[in-house]
Amino acid sequence: MNDMTPVNRKLGTMQDLKISARGVQVYYGDNHAIKDVSVDIAHKTVTAFIGPSGCGKSTFLRCINRMNDTIDVARVEGDILIDGEDIYDPKVDPVQLRAKVGMVFQKPNPFPKSIYDNVAYGPKIHGLARNKAELDEIVEKSLRKAALWNEAKDRLNAPGTGLSGGQQQRLCIARAIATAPEVLLMDEPCSALDPIATAQVEELIDELRQSFSVVIVTHSMQQAARVSQKTAFFHLGNLVEYDDTDKIFTNPQDSRTESYISGRIG
Amino acid sequence: MNDMTPVNRKLGTMQDLKISARGVQVYYGDNHAIKDVSVDIAHKTVTAFIGPSGCGKSTFLRCINRMNDTIDVARVEGDILIDGEDIYDPKVDPVQLRAKVGMVFQKPNPFPKSIYDNVAYGPKIHGLARNKAELDEIVEKSLRKAALWNEAKDRLNAPGTGLSGGQQQRLCIARAIATAPEVLLMDEPCSALDPIATAQVEELIDELRQSFSVVIVTHSMQQAARVSQKTAFFHLGNLVEYDDTDKIFTNPQDSRTESYISGRIG
């Protein structure tokens, strides 16, 4: 079972900071969901967010590409800088931000369109393909990377909503990587995937890391250990501990981290 | 890591057959999703369905309580008997069937109602509570069992849709067990749950097994091994192998099972 112990991968040089969050607070109405979280996410790194369900992982993730803007009751305070620019600055165009910071949502949400259109939508609006052939290529590459190509290639025109749960999840991954974002936020991207598909997605994440940053929320400590270089542990809205993944899993500083890690079962 | 090897639990006596499927075929339009599957599911047993994403697990699960009826394009052939009665018999009332065979869906789908109402909905329509106090009790007990009580008790009147992904999943579990079905079909009930919550749900499953049958779809081989007594392995719509869990995991008969199991990672 050595594949389950954290892999000791070399971190990318920490000097190229990609995302830097300072004193982030999120409220849903009166519910204080994220409490003063500060975190630095490096370039070309995979960062894992772990923590018990409801601790605020998704919420924090959604702050990074301002998806919380769409929730009426949500209120975000604090600063989040990407490449040194405050993304909550009024001058920032959230659209441009989201093009740069892609997202895979926790619940798969394919468009009620064909599989092809689901994947092609992003490249189309961002003008990533000069012609149909290029677009086809992007779609195929994305679906391949998301390990869905084999299942989907014969039914590219079938609606994305008619896929199985795990297929939908992979479709959403394909959709997100099709626009080649600089940062990819993945909220439990493998929750509905079988081990083999999971391995393929993890491979993809590793590949993405060569050029981009990836933030992944996961409940599988093994997965966190396998794919990430840095791990953040959230608890009740607080960022309890944030450090190199091997350090977190072998030598956690905080007793809460300790007990969460050691209480691990899956 | 002994907790990850299949637990060698005694099976319930196999004579009390609960569900018996014979030659089940499911088509989605032209797509042949389930190919001639026959399977017997025992009373007071936990049966795990495993298999790669898109192989038909959810589809077959939905056959058991006739949820496929709601999909226009789906067509089911073959017989499924519960307690010796053919559930596709025209005389069978699918409503009664579904009251008897509860379901937790793969994608959490809380009602746009308060948390309390989400859980109380089933008991109310089935007349399980004589008065408000009894209903309160059912709701509390269900939420406790689904390991959501602590997080939800202060916001029972908040909408269920405002919960985190994992919380929604547990809410759906609570909702399903609140009606005390004889058979509980759970489609990846722990996919969005952290290890501790997962453990609590697994405990719940074990507890339910004392009196009912549980069928669980899972991608986690460990989980299958931990909670189930019987395991069915699906592949491309076929039921490849169905046997005692320990047998499947230690000594699979089919090479496909073998390779799926051995290729396991998460």
Add this chain to the structure above:
Amino acid sequence: MTDATSNAPAIKGTASSLLTESPLMKKRNAAEARFRMYGVIALCIGLGFLVFLAVSILRNGIPAFTQTVVSVEFTLTQEQFDEAESKMLKTAAYTEIFVNGVTAQLQERGLDVPFDGGTIERLMGKVGGDLRSFYRDNPEAIGVPTTFELPAASRVERYLQGNLTREMVVDGRFLEAADLDVVDALAEAGIITSAFDWNFITGADTGVDNPGGAGIGVSVIGSFFMMLVVLVLSLPIGVAASIYLEEFAPRNRFTDLIEVNISNLAAVPSIVFGILGLAVFIQFAHLPQSAPLVGGLVLTLMTLPTIVISTRAALKAVPPSIRDAALGVGASKMQAVFHHVLPLAMPGILTGTIIGLAQALGETAPLLLIGMVGYVAREYPDGFASGLLDPNSAMPAQIYTWAARSDEAFFEKAWGGIIVLLLFLLTMNLIAILLRRKFERRW
């Protein structure tokens, strides 16, 4: 964990069989059956009324599409032409010449029943106008025997249709009981026949004494141009306003006010829109009276709330996860709305359009104030601009005017007009209905 089963006694009791119903289940299934029944009943009531109304409309209106005509050969001499043209009321002169000619001709043929020129005059509809325009357009026909099919008087038509019996006839200047014998004889001789009334579909309104010549064609064109204006304006404006309010407007008191306001506009009586239209479009903007453009503008204002209300409801019904998905791949809000939300809301939008246009098409009250009710629909417009700007009426206004006329033949015309209006409505809605079916989907 012994209490795992404790909250399930009710189900336990029924655990036996799926084929037997528990008492509660019986009740619930009965409720289900009842509920479903209510649905069927409701639908049947709705459709039943429709059928009833359709049948009575058809029964009353179908006769409007046929016409009783007198077909005779008649020759106009050059002197008669010159003489008639020299009169002030030329058409009356033509009528007189015609009646005299026909009388002489018939007398020559020798009908069994006695009659005179007065009888023939009473039996004919208003023919002078038709004759004059025929001979003015075809001067070469002067002096040449020509066969005419000219409308008979409305009472003759009613008599032949069986709606007017001998007993009911009170001698008067419109008809005398004895005339009916002549009618019978002429019908026998094949001089009075029944024909499909194309003129009803293509013609224009006539004076109250000429039901035989009245047609709805010109007001159909009026309605067409009005609906064009309504569609072209109210659909985009309504949808745009709804998108703004539903997707972009900040949620505050002010937008709440706008929201309530728009719903409230739906309750404003249509005549008040007429007051507004008169003040704004005619008195202020100096648009012409009785113009379909103005009618269209007024009806646009009236239709907007309907479209806005239904569009907003449809937009609200699109699950937020769709918007999230689009925003998540870097679409702008505008793109998310136009690419994903709007297509999903399309069925509701189209429903609003269908209902709004149906309402606009049948509306008369505001047209009264901007001068489209009365004796207006006279000439076909000769182009797009004149279609919008020349005085014209609209179908409902035409129907309304006809229904108010004292000659019962116009009442029939009114019902016939309603049939045309409904056909127009169905044609107009067909595209929307088909489109709506295309856009409908579940997610």
Add this chain to the structure above:
Amino acid sequence: MSNMLIMLILLGLGVVGFFLGRGRALQVAGGDRRELHSLPVYYGAHVGLNAVVPAAMLLFVWLIVQPFVVNNAASDLIAAESASEAGDLSLIMSDVRRVAEGLDLLASTEGMSDAAIAALSVDDGNLRERLAGVGVALGADVQADTLEAAKRYRAVDATGDMLRTITVILVALAGLALSWRLITPAFRARNTVEKGILAVLIAAATIAILTTVGIVLSLIFNTYEFFKLYPIGEFFFGLSWSPSFSGRGGSSELGIIPLLWGTFYISIIALLVAVPIGLFSAIYLSEYASRRVRSIAKPLLEVLAGIPTIVYGLFALLTVGPLLVDVFGQDGALGVNWMQGGTAVITAGLVMGIMLIPFVSSLSDDIINAVPQAMRDGSLGLGATHSETVRQVIIPAALPGIVGAILLAASRAIGETMIVVLGAGAAARLSLNPFDAMTTVTAKIVSQLTGDSDFASPEALVAFALGITLFVVTLALNVFALYIVRKYREQYE
């Protein structure tokens, strides 16, 4: 140059601008569109819109202003004595315009030279006939000053036209060039274009506000006049409505209460008919019926909304009324004597209810259909029957749409006249008996407004007061509905 042509040129420039902008964007990006902030079409649209919109707005304003200017220039030539009054001047000016138009036609059809036109004088005598020859009808012989004014009118108008053409096209070109120059890879073309679209959306929403303002304005002054003539208290609290015939005045009783009561009563009955039938039809169509049945039944029901109200009115008068009398009247089937005549609140209410069915059914059907399948699955999976699912899960989730539909139906009921007049009568009465004849505010607005009464009399002006009162009352109703929706809305996902 004709406006049509200018518009076409503008459109052409827009198209050219579009391609230029697109090309420029691709060029500054070195051929790689991925370097650009936005899609190339947005750069194209940016340039195209900048070319068209300001120029079109200028054209629009110019078209409104030019006639005033030209008119002023020409009317100076009209002798003061022949235009002693403003109204006369407008009549003469319309003559001037007609003559000017005729001169234009002479120039274009008979090839008359400008010099010849300038030399024209009324003494030529046959001017009127010549103009008639080119299809310009004149009521009288042309006066000298009219002719001079017409000449001036032509001249100024022609100059104006030329200036307009030049300016508008220049502005378009300037917009094109300036916006073209703005293009750099970093230029946020999409944001600019979207701001434009947002402006359009806001403008559309503003039309609704303007309509409201227009309605209030067109009612308020006359309402004020009315309250100068009639005591406000008696209007709002008077229990009797009996306008006397105008010529006499003074003895009218104009209390709104019976009318409001009638409106309320009839609308309630109509809704009692339309809402259950409509809602159940909608539920049946979207939840139970097959696609085929639905695709036929739904448009059929919608026909009910398109049948002219006069048909419903006659239906009420000739069929429903007598039928109800047969049941509820003297010697009726029930042996009760509740109903005197066929015209009654219930007659109008019933018939109006039928008309309103599609308002409820079609809209609700769409909204119910839009509730995600996952909601149904969740409920059915718990062993709920279909009807329980509908009642407890789907309807609450579809509530805003359904309330909207009901409000629309209620609005329609309040605004209807023909059915009321023929079905319920024109007599205002305050009674609880639904079998009595009553009338509504709207019916009275129409009859007072079109009525044969002196337009400065309270009997006519009361229509405006009624209108505004109704407006306020329905506004309150809508606020209440909004509150209900906000309170009970269940937002899925």
Add this chain to the structure above:
Amino acid sequence: ARDNVQIAGSSTVLPYASIVAEAFGENFDFPAPVVESGGSSAGLRRFCEGVGENTIDIANASRAIRENEVAACAEAGVTDIIEVRIGYDGIVFASQIDGPAFTAFEPADIFNALAPQVMVDGELVDNPHTRWSDFNADLPDAEILAFIPGTKHGTREVFEEKVIAAGCEATGAFDAMMAAGMSEDDAEDACLAVRTDGRSVDIDGDYTETLARLDANANAIGVFGLSFYENNTDKLKVAEISGVAPSTETVASGEYPVSRPLYFYIKAAHLGVIPGLQEFASFFVADEVAGPGGPLATYGLVSDPELAETQNIVANAITMN
């Protein structure tokens, strides 16, 4: 520029105007005038908005223009108005042809049936009558139900003044009111009232609505224009008033008491400006059109015996006053 004549106003005059307009279009090369309906007052209001081509040229009215309307016109610059009387219209009481025998009424009968307060045994009391035979044994034993023109119609004024008020005087109710201390004006007003308990029903719509209501109520009587009745003799039977049966002759001779003149009003300022206006007006009142035997008379207009004078007014554009 506008090239057709625009007319608006009375719904009573509309039918005649439409006949003339159609004939005008057929006999002249001018385009047919546009005739809008909407009621006498609405028409006069539009008429008095001012002069200019965006205002109407002619207003139809089923009553004479009122003082205050003339004043309002003058204020808006419409000073020169030509009043054209085109003929007379009789107002008749009719009922279903096979209904009860309503064959003759006196104004007093109508008053007794429809007034809120009537004389019973020399006392002014709230109207107790429910059947016609209650107060006049000669009348049928039928429930009282009358459909009278609503207050939006010009016809209502004639009905009130020539029937109800006359009945009020004839039954002595007027004197009783005066005796009870009312001022003359108040008593006159009170005399014009009709009962509001549902036996007298106001019809705001057209005569066709009244006809439809008679169809649904066998016992009812309705008030119609003479020409409407003449067009529907197969469905309606008419009652004599004060012993005179209504007909074009009796109305023309003035024997039949309930009648009124019909008018149209021309803006003199528009004559010679709007093409065809002068011709239309002359055509309307020409002997061939409005005279006896003309299409208007055929349709039911009671020709004006003094038509020549009217023709003179139109030909010379003689304005009011």
